[in-house]
Amino acid sequence: MLYALCFLEESIMGEIKSTLELAMERTKKFALSDKDKEEIKQKEVLQKTGSLFHRYGDGHLSLNEVLKQIEKMEEKTATTVRQSLLSQWIDALSLNDGHERTFKGMESLKRQSLDEVRKKFQHLLSQYQAEKEKVKEKMRIQLAEALKEKGIYGSAVEPNFEKSDLWKKENEKLDHSYREKLEEIKEELRAL
Helix, strand or coil: CHHHHHHHHHHHHHHHHHHHHHHHHHHHHCCCCHHHHHHHHHHHHHHHHHHHHHHHHCCCCCHHHHHHHHHCCCHHHHHHHHHHHHHHHHHHCCCCCCCHHHHHHHHHHHCCCCHHHHHHHHHHHHHHHHHHHHHHHHHHHHHHHHHHHCCCCCCCCCCCHHHCHHHHHHHHHHHHHHHHHHHHHHHHHHHC
16 A cells, blocks of 8 residues: 555656656747847836835835945946936926935936926925915815805814815816926926
């Protein structure tokens, strides 16, 4: 009985080995073309860039670490990663998120100061925030008056204007007008 089990085990292992060997032989016939290899390499570069972008943006990776990782790459890959990372940072620049880390990263990869563009961006950002506050105050007053007409008023009443359709419409209009100006700044960054 023990002999039969050992024989059965060897037979199963033989089949597994044979299947594995067959698979290996079949894959030897298929060689990757240069185009396929280049596509795989490009995907790897995009993954590396995406990882650096997110880890730096989330504060999990310092700018020095980003630069060290790029320096470890072969020259062609490093150039591609720099260009892609710059492009992603420029695209991610918005009027809602923190931007100082992004500008520092871009300056480091471009190896030049971006003070003039940064000042334009800061000015645009402060204009946007000031105008947004004006629109918010206007919405608060309008909603408070609408509630007062319905008999709801007092010092404890705080209108939740951010859920109103009117706020959404006004906010979209404001965002659209500033988005064009932001795109001009992004184009300036791309041209440097």
